[in-house]
Amino acid sequence: MRILAIVPAYNESPTVAEVVRGLRSRGDVDVLVIDDGSTDETAEQARAAGARVVRLPVNLGIGAAVQTGYRFARWHRYDVAVQVDADGQHLPSELGRLLLPILEGRADVVVGSRFLGTGDYQPSVPRRMGIAVLSRVVSAVTGQRLYDTTSGFRAANRHAIDCLAEHYPRDYPEVEALVLLRRRRFRIVEIPCRFEERAEGRSSITAGRSLYYMVKVLLAIGIGVFRRVPKREVRGGG
Amino acid sequence: MDRVQWVSILASAALLLTVLELVRSRRLQEEYSLLWIFTSVVLLLLSCWRGLLDRMAFLVGIHYPPSALFLVGLAFFLIILLHFSVVLSELSERTKRIAQEVALLREEVRPRDGDQAERVESS
Numbered sequence: 001m002r003i004l005a006i007v008p009a010y011n012e013s014p015t016v017a018e019v020v021r022g023l024r025s026r027g028d029v030d031v032l033v034i035d036d037g038s039t040d041e042t043a044e045q046a047r048a049a050g051a052r053v054v055r056l057p058v059n060l061g062i063g064a065a066v067q068t069g070y071r072f073a074r075w076h077r078y079d080v081a082v083q084v085d086a087d088g089q090h091l092p093s094e095l096g097r098l099l100l101p102i103l104e105g106r107a108d109v110v111v112g113s114r115f116l117g118t119g120d121y122q123p124s125v126p127r128r129m130g131i132a133v134l135s136r137v138v139s140a141v142t143g144q145r146l147y148d149t150t151s152g153f154r155a156a157n158r159h160a161i162d163c164l165a166e167h168y169p170r171d172y173p174e175v176e177a178l179v180l181l182r183r184r185r186f187r188i189v190e191i192p193c194r195f196e197e198r199a200e201g202r203s204s205i206t207a208g209r210s211l212y213y214m215v216k217v218l219l220a221i222g223i224g225v226f227r228r229v230p231k232r233e234v235r236g237g238g
Numbered sequence: 239m240d241r242v243q244w245v246s247i248l249a250s251a252a253l254l255l256t257v258l259e260l261v262r263s264r265r266l267q268e269e270y271s272l273l274w275i276f277t278s279v280v281l282l283l284l285s286c287w288r289g290l291l292d293r294m295a296f297l298v299g300i301h302y303p304p305s306a307l308f309l310v311g312l313a314f315f316l317i318i319l320l321h322f323s324v325v326l327s328e329l330s331e332r333t334k335r336i337a338q339e340v341a342l343l344r345e346e347v348r349p350r351d352g353d354q355a356e357r358v359e360s361s
Contacts, residue, residue, distance in 0.1 A: 226262050227262055
């Protein structure tokens with residue numbers, strides 16, 4: 001079972017080395033850091049810690065960076081791909097639990113959720129409300145009750161890797177990817193996970209931008225409802 | 239409702255539907271459709287709600303309110319055009335960088351030993 005950890009990173013040199021080391025200490029995970037045009041030493045730090053690093057020549061944003069990781073996973077035929085943030089919010093110790101539903105064969109994609117119970121770490125109230133709204137919309141559109149649709153801590157099996165490598169959304173990708181996967185009948189399982197606290201001040205998302213992103217995502221999801229999915233792209237179909 | 243109002247409503251509705259369909263069929267990215275959607279919604283609103291249009295026209299000093307609608311439309315299109323000029327500039331810069339990287343990589347990948355080695359450039 002070959003597992004790839006996809007670590008998208010944009011100017012995360014303070015934390016990326018530790019994240020890489022934490023993942024590699026498991027022993028069964030290959031680590032790929034996607035350097036999205038960082039202007040600091042993210043790539044060097046990651047390499048020194050033992051990760052494979054792909055450096056995008058221009059900054060493409062989180063969606064394209066993560067998709068690059070999935071393309072790598074597909075190309076090198078990994079069985080499972082795990083998304084892990086480079087800022088240390090996602091704990092390598094939780095990886096085992098994240099992978100379990102896939103290993104047991106009952107899920108194609110597993111989402112590590114902040115809101116299913118083990119939460120010591122909770123994001124600020126406005127963010128929680130925004131996420132709650134998005135999650136409800138996604139739940140309504142996909143027919144599956146999901147609680148943390150913005151979590152970047154997720155795992156995908158071979159089938160899902162193929163799909164995500166091809167179709168990853170650009171703008172608020174975590175949310176749209178779930179809708180995209182559900183429409184193609186992938187099985188998504190959400191499990192509670194512990195997250196590490198990160199000082200909110202380091203986040204690049206202000207209140208105004210959050211609103212802008214929300215509008216964009218809701219619009220994208222709304223319009224997406226009217227698209228037809230080619231039958232051959234439906235899991236097990238065609 | 240006079241004819242010009244009907245025309246305005248139909249035209250702005252047609253614009254809105256066209257933009258939405260372009261996004262749905264993936265020929266227009268959501269990001270770049272936002273300004274268009276906002277514009278057509280505003281135009282549609284002002285076409286439907288004559289009172290608001292009249293008040294706006296009066297505030298700006300225009301005697302014939304439908305002219306105010308054209309003015310609003312023009313202003314929005316100006317903003318959209320400017321926006322796209324900015325987007326183009328950014329894309330142009332990115333394309334330049336990518337081309338430079340490719341050129342540098344080609345040199346790295348070029349085989350150095352022996353005349354038997356193949357060229358790696360396809361164009």
